[in-house]
Amino acid sequence: MDRDILLILKDMSEKIGVNAYIVGGYVRDKLLNLESDDIDITVEGDGIKFAFMLNEILNGDIEVHDKFETAKIKTRDFELDIVSARKEHYERPGMLPVVQRASLADDIKRRDFTINMLALDVKTNQIIDIYNGADDIKNKLIRVVHDKSFVDDPTRIFRAIRYSGRLGFKIEQHTEWLLRKSISDGDIFNVSADRIMNEIYLILKEKNPEPIVKLMKYYQLDKELFCGIKINTTNLNTSLEKGNTLLYRFLLLFYNATNEDADCLIRKYNLKREYLSGLSDILNIKMNMSNLNENVSIFNTLKDKRIEAISAVHAMEDLNIKQAIEKYYDLAKLKRLEINxxxxxxxxxxxxxxxxxxxxxxxxxxxxxxxxxxxxxxxxxxxxxxxxxxxxxx
Ligand code: CTP
Structure with missing residues (x-):
């Protein structure tokens, strides 16, 4: 399948006479022998025109952002993001960058870490490695190429620890120094609450968020960001069969929140309704924990609570509470009356x-x-x- 898409891209770039490159995560993951179905393509020229022509062959769903000169094609097997090669500059730290068309070299230079700076020329199938990203992949190192990288875009602090935790890579010494400085200078406060929360969701959506959350704690990122809540770093690699795993992991992360903490978090991050009710369900169950000792009170305490909140309590509390919750699940099977x-x-x-x-x-x-x-x-x-x-x- 990968071979087919590579051939299609090669044909396309030859036919319309533009240079196109696969960049970023796909190339990194290929070198690491990891599967990847997200393909980022950079076109030296009109990326949108390229995307429309490509989709005539792929026949996927296409979505275009004229303003940013980007397009997304979703097929059954792949998600392709196509952009015109660009350079960026940041008018103010933490804000989104101002972009203009440019060459591949400029486009590569604007990226976060060397491991994401490799490009595959679709015509020649050659890897272009201007910043020795392949060596860093081999040596398992996350490295920025300029000292302003975290200042310009402090979300890269989260990205660095996400890659480090996911791939087991070390953050290279100078990069780590810059990262720590950016954290202690409070650069992250230049980023909007929505963008910060988006990074937290990206972490919680990882297959194994636990090592990443531990790094968050190690670098004391949680200290200022989350209303003083001591974030929890356990049970985060578990998923739910029924219910929303992202919400469940979010509730585990903030399991130690008090009423005041939860209010502060809600105000600060403008959380969605189910996140609010999940947090308040946990607080309510914790408050009634001593009632979880016989059938009627177990049932009454848990009956209207979200499955994600009940599951988080089950994961975090001791054997007695776990057993009470299991009892509730048994009781809840009876929950449906045959009459109405x-x-x-x-x-x-x-x-x-x-x-x-x-x-x-x-x-x-x-x-x-x-x-x-x-x-x-x-x-x-x-x-x-x-x-x-x-x-x-x-
Ligand atoms: N990028 C960046 N700075 C950011 C976000 C993205 O430099 N704040 C660049 C990176 O070079 C990255 C590319 O944009 O490779 C695409 O971003 P994204 O899709 O988020 O990352 P992937 O490389 O695809 O990695 P992942 O496996 O996490 O999806």
Missing amino acids: GDDIKRLGLQPSPIYKEILDKILMDKILGKIKDREDEIKTLLHYVEKVKRGEKI
Whole structure:
């Protein structure tokens, strides 16, 4: 498959007479014998025209950003990002750069680390390695090529530790000195909250975020960024079969947050609704931890909580709590009653909030083992409906 795409790119660049190069992560990963389905292509010339012609053959979904002269093609097997070769300058540290068209050499120079600065000429299949990136890959080193790299784009601090944790590479000595300086100078505060949170999500989406989060802690990146929360570095490589793994890992990362910390995090990073409710579910479960000792209170404490929050508590707490949660999962299997509102309606009650009250009560009886099957449910339902009709409390 890779060979096919390489041949298509070669044909295309010969046909329209432009130089095109595969750059960045794809080339790095090839040298490391790692699979990669993200291909970044830099075209010396009109990248968008190239992208449209390429997509006539690939027949994928194409998305174009005229303003940035970039295009994305998604096919079944690959995601291709195509750009016109560019140079960039930063008018202010931490802001997005101003770009203009340029040669491959300029385009390479603007990039973060030497391991991402290799280019593959699609016409000749030759690797162009201006900054000795191949040596750094061999020696497992992450290295910047100019001293302003982290100042211009402080998100590269996160990128450096992401590559270091993912690939097991060391941050080269001078680069590490620059990185530490950038952290202690607070360059990261020039970056918007959205971009910072995006880097955190990228870390948590990695196959194994744990070594990366440990590096975050090692370089004390968490200290100022996360409202003083002591981030957790354990259990982060686990995934959820059901539920949203990214949210689950986020909740693990901030497992130690207090109410005030969570409020601060929410305000600072404008978090999505499910992140808010996940954080508040964890705080609520922690507050009621001493109730997790018998069926009804276990069920009542956990019944409306997000699966991601319950799973995070399960991962982090001791055996007693783990067992209580497992009990809850058993109980929750009973959670579905076989009867519903239609059955109540048939018995002649007008729809009202009393329906929920009745069904909740029957559910609780089922959890307590007083009720087993549909027949029992109907019998109990009749009993409650009669009471309501008589004007009695159920
Ligand atoms: N890049 C950069 N500075 C950034 C972001 C990206 O220099 N802040 C450059 C890097 O050279 C990188 C390329 O843009 O190789 C593409 O970025 P991205 O897709 O994020 O990285 P990949 O190299 O594809 O690596 P990954 O495996 O993490 O996706």
